Amino acid sequence: MILSRSWAPTCSTRSFPVSNWLKISPCSRRTAATAAALKPAPEPVYEAPSHVRRKLTEQDHKRLTFQRNIGVSAHIDSGKTTLTERILYYTGRIREIHEVRGRDSVGAKMDSMDLEREKGITIQSAATFADWEATDLGKGTKQKYAINIIDTPGHVDFTIEVERALRVLDGAILVLCAVAGVQSQTTTVDRQMRRYNVPRISFINKMDRPGANPWRIVNQIRSKLRIPAAAVQIPIGVEDEFKGVVDLVHWKAIYNQGVKGNEVIVSDEIPKDLLELAQSKRSELIEQLAEVDETLGEIVLMDETPTNVDIADAIRRSTIGLKFSPVFLGSAIKNTGVQPMLDGVCNYLPNPAEREVQAHDTSQPAGAPQVVLTPAADAPLVGLAFKLEEGRFGQLTYMRVYQGTLKKAMQLYNARTGKKVKVPRLVRMHSNETEDVESIGPGEICAMFGVECSSGDTFTDGSSNFSMTSMFVPEPVISLSIKPKGLETPNFSRALNRFQKEDPTFKVHIDHESKETIISGMGELHLEIYVERMRREYNTDCITGKPQVAFRETITQRAEFTYTHKKQTGGAGQYAKVIGYIEPMEVDPETGKDVGFESVVMGGNIPSNYIPAVEKGFYEALEKGTLSGNPITGCRLVLKDGAFHAVDSSELAFRLATIGAFREIYRNSKPVILEPIMNVEVVAPCEFQSQVIGGLNTRRGTIVDSEVRDDEFTASAEVALNDMFGYSNQLRGSTQGKGEFSMEYKHHMPVLPNVQKELEEEYRKTLPAAKK
């Protein structure tokens, strides 16, 4: 029987005798390790003060139940933008489908920048919203959901875009290629999802490709990403013949037909040749779920048959509980399997009320437990500005409202600066288009025009002191000098200021010795894009120097200082004495911060108004290490004591005293030079395996994994970025242009002693004679 999408709900629930296809002893095999796979230890939480505490009303529940905020993330070229384009089309948000690098040269909706359309890559994340009539196959009913969607770039150079999107989303679609499977950037995205506790469904895209093998990919999700996962569908037809999926939960065959696959046909009849596979994969699904979901585990243990509803509920519970990822299949380009996956978003991913979001109450002492925010419309407003963009009408600030209602013309307080701001214009984003709105409720994503702030700032209505932790910002790995061709115009610094404000991984500084402007970022492409944007958007052609690896320096042991800065050269003198120590500091996994200052000065030996000058001096000293002239990281300064003079002490004197103290004892802290180490992943035909491995070895790479499948292999290695220059040419040459590689920052590591010596010598040569 073939049914069109207007359902005749014929589904019976307890339809399949479990004994036929389920042969497991689930609970005995339920391990604590798998159950806890994604779940971090809960942090202590305290209740918000009563004047800002609210309960969810029935109306809140009604609205939030049908609201989803999701991101689409994956390795480069997995089809995120192509998939999002389908989502927008099927939800009626756009009338036509345009392909990435399509023949019509229009480009996908979410790649709105000219550069994105030309290069066929996503550079900036784009937000949009859509309504979806989700089908509950179990009940045979439909329900309208409001979905906010953020499409993120796949290229590692733009990783901050993924980071900030995941920070504010409630769920994600992890897209994987049906042939390439889990790739280097998939693991990065996975790490980011874990960092922000984002539940995800997996979507194996490109099922139409020759060599598509979803079962290998499901295994990779389990083994490489270490998430219990199971397919909730099996494909109908393979490669060219791929035309639909069998839903294993509700036991239906789902086909796409009609123009652009917009007609979804649901049938109770499972193709006969697929029955056996469907039954075995449904068993596998239940087996996996029984390991992570107690309720389903109990049913199976009691030798009962789980109903379709039992299975669907277990998928939802364990996905939201970060214990499981249901796997969907499809081909975005062939318009197949997208709608069932969208139903999965609604049925299995959480609504904003189902995720616990916390904030610090800054009126409490440091280290106090955080407050849980409630997405009630009448609660005091708390929102996070997660992304900034310079638009035609001033700064456009993307905001996620966590509790309360954000209204146009409302007075907001910036929790970081304490400043009051008014919201002149409030909009909902549809890629680069805007739609004006009067107010935005909790759990929603919107944008404000004309509100000055930094990325990661928390806004409140002033009635609470809540502040949300900011996002993780990785260290830049590459830098280059830049200057405008011809005379410097205000546009040069205007552009650099704007890019720096919008993108926390893009840094600009002036080298005080060479007087050059240096830009640093996450990779050559990252910097190239900004140089190109300066030309296009600011009419400023630039000359750039050779890309340099962003080396760092760090200290390896504690060193004490007692330092007096004294100057008496007629007029007012300068006097400041500082006593304390510097010590190595670990990176904070939440913020990525690894430098810190602490004052424990007692009894006013240094008046409190001079302490900020000491802190300033410390951060200034960190800008340039004396080994190689690179910034110093991984260092804390603790100021213990000191002395001042009633007349001769000043902020300047304390700042200079701290810089002097730091430079004097820096060598005592056994400093070393660090270099960025990259995760490199190479994919090439098998016949070139030895050349590729040999090439990585000559670049001092450590091979960490290699996998051969059909006629292709993947090699993963850790290689110092400094040894990677020119690799794309080498790879092209050694694989007849058939090899591809991607590279992603892993961490900074000390360089080898001989490299350190070379770098120190090189740096010494650049110094004026007096400083050598």
Ligand SMILES: Nc1nc2c(ncn2[C@@H]2O[C@H](COP(=O)(O)OP(=O)(O)OP(=O)(O)O)[C@@H](O)[C@H]2O)c(=O)[nH]1
């Ligand atoms: N065969 C096949 N190709 C696809 C499918 N989906 C996308 N593609 C192609 O894969 C390429 C990359 O697609 P995109 O949608 O740009 O991928 P992306 O993940 O958004 O790329 P970035 O944002 O640059 O990381 C394009 O050439 C698409 O046409 C699919 O289902 N099957």
